[in-house]
Amino acid sequence: MKECHHVTESNSSSDGKKAGPECSQCEEECTKPRPSGCPHRCVLPCHPGDCPSCLQMLKIKCHCKLSVLYIECLKLTSADLKEKELLVSCRNQCPKELPCGHRCKEICHSGCCPVNCSQKVKLRCLCKRLKKEVQCCKIQEGQASLECDALCKEMKRKAYEIKEAEAKAALEEEKRRQQAELEAFENRLKGRRKNKRRKDEVEVEQSSWQKYKNLIMLPVFGVAVVMVAWLMVYND
Ligand SMILES: [Zn+2]
Ligand SMILES: [Zn+2]
Ligand SMILES: [Zn+2]
Ligand SMILES: [Zn+2]
Numbered sequence: 748m749k750e751c752h753h754v755t756e757s758n759s760s761s762d763g764k765k766a767g768p769e770c771s772q773c774e775e776e777c778t779k780p781r782p783s784g785c786p787h788r789c790v791l792p793c794h795p796g797d798c799p800s801c802l803q804m805l806k807i808k809c810h811c812k813l814s815v816l817y818i819e820c821l822k823l824t825s826a827d828l829k830e831k832e833l834l835v836s837c838r839n840q841c842p843k844e845l846p847c848g849h850r851c852k853e854i855c856h857s858g859c860c861p862v863n864c865s866q867k868v869k870l871r872c873l874c875k876r877l878k879k880e881v882q883c884c885k886i887q888e889g890q891a892s893l894e895c896d897a898l899c900k901e902m903k904r905k906a907y908e909i910k911e912a913e914a915k916a917a918l919e920e921e922k923r924r925q926q927a928e929l930e931a932f933e934n935r936l937k938g939r940r941k942n943k944r945r946k947d948e949v950e951v952e953q954s955s956w957q958k959y960k961n962l963i964m965l966p967v968f969g970v971a972v973v974m975v976a977w978l979m980v981y982n983d
């Protein structure tokens with residue numbers, strides 16, 4: 748731009764956006780640099796002084812790319828790094844998975860997920876009696892462990908003793924049963940050899956006696972009664 752004539756300040760009552768009285772109005776669009784991050788054009792045609800603040804909205808994806816956000820351009824371009832981080836966050840939990848398999852606990856954030864997983868996980872002692880909650884990262888770093896305490900050991904010992912006693916009792920019971928079986932078998936064998944015939948005869952004798960007992964005893968008893976009665980009458 749060449750100065751080809753005398754230029755005076757424009758009228759002080761104007762807003763400073765008009766050309767001086769010696770100049771014609773420039774109809775070109777404003778070519779002043781935009782604030783960093785603003786993709787919009789200046790709303791004014793070529794003008795002296797600063798550009799007015801951008802009042803357009805920005806449509807951008809959040810850090811995690813799951814949400815679309817509408818933010819005032821001015822707000823974003825004038826924000827510092829920390830404010831920007833918050834403005835572009837959808838405020839939902841980060842959807843990314845950490846190497847340990849847990850989901851990132853941070854809210855939608857820029858950059859990489861934190862390496863330290865803050866997920867609480869249950870840690871148990873070897874015998875599973877004791878438990879406590881620790882952070883996942885502590886386990887991964889090998890910093891967390893839960894040793895069995897004295898009571899754990901005491902209970903383990905007792906359980907072992909009970910098991911031992913039960914096994915012993917079962918063994919003895921089995922021995923007794925086998926012994927009894929053996930004795931019963933031997934008795935049966937002996938009994939069959941010695942008593943087989945005699946036992947059968949006795950049984951037959953006994954059963955026939957039982958059968959005819961009443962038949963024999965009844966008349967005998969009847970005769971006795973008659974005889975006693977006859978004797979009593981005869982004696983008189
Ligand atoms: Zn111009
Ligand atoms: Zn803008
Ligand atoms: Zn401008
Ligand atoms: Zn997000």
Ligand SMILES: [Zn+2]
Pocket residue numbers: 845847848849864865866883884
């Ligand atoms: Zn984890």
Ligand SMILES: [Zn+2]
Pocket residue numbers: 841842843851852853856859860861
């Ligand atoms: Zn994350």
Ligand SMILES: [Zn+2]
Pocket residue numbers: 872873874875876877894895896899900
């Ligand atoms: Zn234990």
